[in-house]
Amino acid sequence: MERYDCKTAQTGFCAGYAFVFKKEKTIRYERGDKEEEENRLNRAVLTLGKRLEERRDSSDNTEAELIDAELMILNDESFTGTVSSLIKNEGADAPGALERAEAILCGRLAAAENDYIKERSEDIKGLISSLAAIITGNETASPEKPCILAGEELSISDLAAFDHGLIKGIITNTGSPTSHLSVLAGNLGVPYLFGLDSITEVIHTGDYLVVDGGKASVLINPEETVKKEAERKQEENEKARAERRKQAETEKTKTGIYANITGTEEAEAAERARCDGIGLVRSEFLFLNRKNPPAEEEQFEAYKHIVEAVKGKEVIIRTMDIGSDKSPEWLTIPDEINPALGQRGIRVSLNNRELFRTQLRAILRAAVYGNLKLMLPMVTALWEVDEAISELKQSAEELKEKGESYCMPETGVMIETPAAVMIAAELASKVRFFSIGTNDLAQYALAIDREAKGLDDYFDPLHEGLFRMIGMTVEAAHAHDIPVAVCGELASRPDAVEKLIRFGVDELSVSVSKLYEVREAVAEIESSFPTDNSLI
Numbered sequence: 001m002e003r004y005d006c007k008t009a010q011t012g013f014c015a016g017y018a019f020v021f022k023k024e025k026t027i028r029y030e031r032g033d034k035e036e037e038e039n040r041l042n043r044a045v046l047t048l049g050k051r052l053e054e055r056r057d058s059s060d061n062t063e064a065e066l067i068d069a070e071l072m073i074l075n076d077e078s079f080t081g082t083v084s085s086l087i088k089n090e091g092a093d094a095p096g097a098l099e100r101a102e103a104i105l106c107g108r109l110a111a112a113e114n115d116y117i118k119e120r121s122e123d124i125k126g127l128i129s130s131l132a133a134i135i136t137g138n139e140t141a142s143p144e145k146p147c148i149l150a151g152e153e154l155s156i157s158d159l160a161a162f163d164h165g166l167i168k169g170i171i172t173n174t175g176s177p178t179s180h181l182s183v184l185a186g187n188l189g190v191p192y193l194f195g196l197d198s199i200t201e202v203i204h205t206g207d208y209l210v211v212d213g214g215k216a217s218v219l220i221n222p223e224e225t226v227k228k229e230a231e232r233k234q235e236e237n238e239k240a241r242a243e244r245r246k247q248a249e250t251e252k253t254k255t256g257i258y259a260n261i262t263g264t265e266e267a268e269a270a271e272r273a274r275c276d277g278i279g280l281v282r283s284e285f286l287f288l289n290r291k292n293p294p295a296e297e298e299q300f301e302a303y304k305h306i307v308e309a310v311k312g313k314e315v316i317i318r319t320m321d322i323g324s325d326k327s328p329e330w331l332t333i334p335d336e337i338n339p340a341l342g343q344r345g346i347r348v349s350l351n352n353r354e355l356f357r358t359q360l361r362a363i364l365r366a367a368v369y370g371n372l373k374l375m376l377p378m379v380t381a382l383w384e385v386d387e388a389i390s391e392l393k394q395s396a397e398e399l400k401e402k403g404e405s406y407c408m409p410e411t412g413v414m415i416e417t418p419a420a421v422m423i424a425a426e427l428a429s430k431v432r433f434f435s436i437g438t439n440d441l442a443q444y445a446l447a448i449d450r451e452a453k454g455l456d457d458y459f460d461p462l463h464e465g466l467f468r469m470i471g472m473t474v475e476a477a478h479a480h481d482i483p484v485a486v487c488g489e490l491a492s493r494p495d496a497v498e499k500l501i502r503f504g505v506d507e508l509s510v511s512v513s514k515l516y517e518v519r520e521a522v523a524e525i526e527s528s529f530p531t532d533n534s535l536i
């Protein structure tokens, strides 16, 4: 048995078998004879074609259309012909021919005037990387049964294609408690440890692991008695959790306890867990791990589903917070030295107006079906809010002209940059609510990238400076009679909740898995000062 000390991003305890996630490597060059290289290419085209057809047959209309477009390219003579002529005439091996074909074909498309044709180069890139992965055997495997995921520098994009229900715990080499991976682990209600060096050398797929978030340690391949003890502890925790849930069933709190979600299924889970509403829909998750952005119709269906799932309760949809570590492959963002300070959130929306308007139309239409509100991420200036509201109005006009029903949602902003804190009073006069994104506010206030490596001793999410910023924001909001929520990870930290409530925060928005424990904690805190909920 080996024991390693790590750092805790999400608490909890689990035991089970490891699945080590390895990222795709770059293409290997292998020179075979021409005929063999052509055969490798043809076999890969057939395999990919079959997979795409199978996926199309089990997809909804919108996705099926996208897959059909990919199949058309894959079966087009000018696509396969270009690759095989590089093998035949220039002696390239199959992976090398694919790489060069990408440059040739995408170069041709880039010269086209029509945007639609230009955008096809993303389909070509996607097809080429899938073919290369099949040929070189470098396809990324996904776990098929419950497992504890271990990997180097895992990002949420790496996990987007996984069945999240199979993940019992996560361990990585680098990380931080406010990284998006940590947010995901919180959503799943699983422990997440980081800080295990050479992780892919010490943990192998199939190893038995005991992950203890409380002790910040992992045991690898312990003896039978330790395994039995860990499994017993796991069962006990499960029972205790069910009991807490039961208790929290009847608790009522003055502070709203809202849920943070990333997709439609979580909306139902949040409703079952008695959320007071959905305080944050991270809508960008709808845009990740795909070859093209979701069409208006697909977005409309998703937002409508969420709104209906919570039966009239408030739902706050954050417009896509794309960029930094949540960059979809279909969007070209120039290389950035520091992506956290680059094209992110509202900036991406305002720099890609058609994309933004498509989302706004979908939100406006879904608002007809319930109590939907819209929230803008990463705001730093008043003009950004003015511009976004003007886009919202224009999108509403477009729907009106088409005779579509829509409803104008209330608009709020996320307070997650120091600049937004400093102009909170002015922002409060333009919008109807605030939600403080403490994950980002901490990174920008402390000047530490939330995905930074090796700086976790400096990353103090309970820093007094951060709490003062929260206090200033609440004061500005309440002076303008608008409510304030906290939707970052701080909202579910037992060592922060009381302070937030005493500061006068009106709502806490937390991952679905934390709804019960936060509700219970808040009920207890509120019962100690039932009539005075203000800063003391």
Ligand code: PEP
Pocket (backbone or CB within 6 Å): 180, 183, 280, 282, 321, 416, 436, 437, 438, 439, 440, 441, 487, 488, 489
């Ligand atoms: C935050 O920054 O606190 C937040 C809730 O948004 P995200 O974690 O998605 O950036």
Ligand code: MG
Pocket (backbone or CB within 6 Å): 377, 416, 437, 439, 440
């Ligand atoms: Mg944020």
